[in-house]
Amino acid sequence: MAEPRRDTTGLLLLAPLLGVLTVAFLVPVLSLVPTSLRPYVAGRGIGEGWTLEHYTNVLTDSFYLEILARTIGLGFVVTLATLVIGYPLAYILARSESRWRHWLTLLVIFPMLLNLVVRTFGWIALLARRGLVNQWLMGLGITDEPLRLMFNFTGLMIGLTHIFLPVMVLVLIAVIQNIPRDLEEAAGVLGASRAAVFAKVVLPLSAPGILAGSILVFVLTVSALVTPRLLGGPTYKVVSTLVYEQFLQLLNWPAGSALALLMTAIVLLLLWVGARVARRWEARE
Amino acid sequence: MATVELRRLCKRYGAAVAVDRIDLSIAEGEMIAMVGPSGCGKTTVLRMISGLIEPDGGQVLIGGNDLTRAPVHTRNLGLVFQSYALFPHMTVFENVAFGLRRRSVREPDLGRRVGEALSLVRLDAFSGRYPRQLSGGQQQRVALARSVVTEPRVLLLDEPLSNLDAALRDEMRVDLRRLQQRLGITTVFVTHDQQEALTLADRMAVMRAGRIEQLGTPQEVYERPASAFVAGFVGRSNLFEVDATADGLRGPDGITLRAIGTVRGRMRAALRHEKLRLHGTPPPGANTFEAEIMLRSFAGAQALYVVRLNSGPEWQAEAPSNPPLAEGTRVTAWFTPDDLILLPLDG
Numbered sequence: 137m138a139e140p141r142r143d144t145t146g147l148l149l150l151a152p153l154l155g156v157l158t159v160a161f162l163v164p165v166l167s168l169v170p171t172s173l174r175p176y177v178a179g180r181g182i183g184e185g186w187t188l189e190h191y192t193n194v195l196t197d198s199f200y201l202e203i204l205a206r207t208i209g210l211g212f213v214v215t216l217a218t219l220v221i222g223y224p225l226a227y228i229l230a231r232s233e234s235r236w237r238h239w240l241t242l243l244v245i246f247p248m249l250l251n252l253v254v255r256t257f258g259w260i261a262l263l264a265r266r267g268l269v270n271q272w273l274m275g276l277g278i279t280d281e282p283l284r285l286m287f288n289f290t291g292l293m294i295g296l297t298h299i300f301l302p303v304m305v306l307v308l309i310a311v312i313q314n315i316p317r318d319l320e321e322a323a324g325v326l327g328a329s330r331a332a333v334f335a336k337v338v339l340p341l342s343a344p345g346i347l348a349g350s351i352l353v354f355v356l357t358v359s360a361l362v363t364p365r366l367l368g369g370p371t372y373k374v375v376s377t378l379v380y381e382q383f384l385q386l387l388n389w390p391a392g393s394a395l396a397l398l399m400t401a402i403v404l405l406l407l408w409v410g411a412r413v414a415r416r417w418e419a420r421e
Numbered sequence: 422m423a424t425v426e427l428r429r430l431c432k433r434y435g436a437a438v439a440v441d442r443i444d445l446s447i448a449e450g451e452m453i454a455m456v457g458p459s460g461c462g463k464t465t466v467l468r469m470i471s472g473l474i475e476p477d478g479g480q481v482l483i484g485g486n487d488l489t490r491a492p493v494h495t496r497n498l499g500l501v502f503q504s505y506a507l508f509p510h511m512t513v514f515e516n517v518a519f520g521l522r523r524r525s526v527r528e529p530d531l532g533r534r535v536g537e538a539l540s541l542v543r544l545d546a547f548s549g550r551y552p553r554q555l556s557g558g559q560q561q562r563v564a565l566a567r568s569v570v571t572e573p574r575v576l577l578l579d580e581p582l583s584n585l586d587a588a589l590r591d592e593m594r595v596d597l598r599r600l601q602q603r604l605g606i607t608t609v610f611v612t613h614d615q616q617e618a619l620t621l622a623d624r625m626a627v628m629r630a631g632r633i634e635q636l637g638t639p640q641e642v643y644e645r646p647a648s649a650f651v652a653g654f655v656g657r658s659n660l661f662e663v664d665a666t667a668d669g670l671r672g673p674d675g676i677t678l679r680a681i682g683t684v685r686g687r688m689r690a691a692l693r694h695e696k697l698r699l700h701g702t703p704p705p706g707a708n709t710f711e712a713e714i715m716l717r718s719f720a721g722a723q724a725l726y727v728v729r730l731n732s733g734p735e736w737q738a739e740a741p742s743n744p745p746l747a748e749g750t751r752v753t754a755w756f757t758p759d760d761l762i763l764l765p766l767d768g
C-alpha cells in the first residue's frame with residue numbers, strides 16, 4: 137500500500153507554498169467579495185446592508201465599460217507588440233554563437249534593473265509635448281504640430297511594451313534554446329525554405345513559450361499601475377488606476393472591490409480561453 | 422542517384438583548418454565511408470556536401486552540377502543526423518511526409534509513398550506514434566525512411582549507428598546495407614567506428630587532420646595501410662620501428678625479422694594482432710620466436726594475448742580462444758614475411 141503515501145508526500149511538499157498563497161493571496165482577495173456587496177456612503181466609506189449596485193454600475197455605465205475595454209485592449213496590443221518585437225530578438229540571442237551573446241542578453245535584462253518610476257519618467261521626457269521625439273519629428277519636418285504621444289493609448293502602449301519586453305524575450309529565449317538546431321537543419325535538408333522551417337518547425341515548437349510569455353505580459357499589463365498612472369495622467373484611466381483611485385482617494389472600497397473582482401474574473405476567463413486555443417493548436421501540429 | 426565529386430574542398434575555423442583541400446570522386450550507387458578520429462574533419466565534409474556548411478574553397482559537384490553555393494533546401498539530398506533530429510511535434514507519418522509536402526506531393530501519392538518508405542524500414546504499424554513513443558532503433562529507422570522517401574540523389578549519414586546499443590547496431594548495420602543496395606542510392610557516411618566502415622562501405626576514406634590519408638576498399642586499407650596512422654586506426658596492430666642492416670631487418674630489442682619488399686634505413690612496421698600466430702607449425706621462411714604468454718583475456722571466439730618474444734619486446738596477439746594458453750606458457754610465436762607491413766617513417 138505504497139500509493140496513498142506518495143500522495144501525502146506531494147501535498148506536504150506543496151504545503152508551504154499553499155499556506156503562503158492562502159494567507160497572503162486567497163484570503164485577502166476573498167475578503168473583497170463581501171466588501172464589494174456593501175453600499176457606499178459618501179464621506180464615510182462602507183455602509184450597512186447589501187447591494188449589487190457596484191456590479192451593475194460597472195457593467196452598464198459606459199464610463200466603466202470603456203475603461204474595461206481599454207485595459208483589455210491595451211493588454212492584447214502590448215502582448216502582441218512584445219511578441220512581434222521580442223521574437224526575432226529572442227531567436228537571434230538563443231541561436232547566436234557570438235561571444236557578445238551574454239552581453240546582449242544582459243542588455244535586454246538591463247532595463248529591469250532600473251527603478252520602474254525612473255524608466256517611466258524617461259518615457260515622459262521622450263514622449264511629452266515638448267519631448268525629444270516631438271522635437272526630432274518637427275526638426276526633421278515630418279510634422280508641424282507636436283504629436284500627442286502621452287495621456288492616451290499610444291503613450292501607454294509604448295511605455296508598457298518597453299517595460300515588459302524583457303519578460304517576453306527571456307521566456308522566449310529559454311524555449312527557443314531548447315529547440316535542437318538539428319531540427320532546423322533537418323527541415324532544410326528535406327527541402328524546407330527558411331520561411332517553411334520557421335513556420336513548420338520553430339514556431340510550433342516555441343508555442344509553449346509564446347503562450348507563457350503572452351500570459352505573463354498580458355497579466356502584467358492589465359494590472360500595471362505606476363506606468364499607466366504616470367504616462368496616462370490623471371484623466372486617461374485604466375482599471376488598475378481606477379481601482380487605486382476608488383480605494384485611496386474616494387475611499388469607495390465597495391466599488392473598488394467590485395471592479396477588482398470583475399477584472400480578475402475577466403482575466404481568468406481570457407487565460408482559460410487562451411490556454412485552450414493554444415492546446416488545440418499544439419495538438420493539431 | 423548521382424555521382425558526387427569534391428574538388429579541393431577547404432574549410433577553416435579561424436586559424437584551424439578543418440578540411441584541407443580534399444579531392445574525392447564517388448561513383449553512382451557507391452557507398453563510401455569517411456572514417457577518422459574525432460576532429461579529423463569528416464563531419465565537416467559531410468555537412469559541406471549537404472550544404473549546411475559553406476566551404477571556404479573548392480567545389481561540390483553532384484551529378485556533374487556544381488552545387489557549391491546552392492542553398493540546402495534545393496539540393497535534394499537525404500541526411501540522417503546522429504541525433505536523428507525527428508520532429509517531436511509530428512507523428513511518424515508526418516515526419517516522413519515532411520519532405521514530400523515541401524515538394525507539394527498530394528494525397529493519394531503522399532500516403533502511398535510514406536507507406537512504402539515505412540514498410541521499407543518495417544515500421545508500417547507505427548505511423549500514428551510520436552517519436553518520443555519509439556525506441557532508439559525505431560527512431561533511427563524513421564529518420565532513415567524520412568530521408569529516402571523523397572528519392573534523394575545522395576544519402577548522407579552522420580554517425581548513423583553510434584547512438585544504438587551493440588546488438589541493435591549489428592542488426593541496423595545489416596538493414597542499412599540492404600536498404601542502400603535495394604535503392605541503389607549513392608551513400609556517404611561518417612563514422613569513427615572502423616568496424617562499421619569495414620563492414621558497410623564499398624570504399625573507405627581514412628581522414629586525419631583535415632586530409633584523406635588513404636582511400637580504398639576496406640580490404641585494401643586493412644591489408645595495405647598507407648601509413649602507420651591508418652594501420653593504427655583500422656584494425657589493431659603492433660607498431661614498431663625497424664632498421665635495415667647487412668644481415669636483414671633489425672627490430673626492437675635486437676630481434677631480427679624477415680619482410681617482403683625493399684627496405685632502406687629506418688622504417689616503421691605494423692603487424693596485425695591476428696597475424697602473430699601462437700598455434701600451429703610455422704612454414705619454412707617464417708619469422709619465429711620463443712614466446713611467453715604474459716597476459717590472456719578471453720573475448721569469445723578469440724582470445725587476446727600479450728606475449729614476450731625472445732625475452733624482448735611485448736607484443737599483442739589475437740588467437741582462437743580454444744585451445745587456451747595459460748599465462749606463463751611458453752609457445753612458438755610466428756608470422757610470415759608478407760604479414761609484416763612496412764611503412765614510411767613519417768606520419
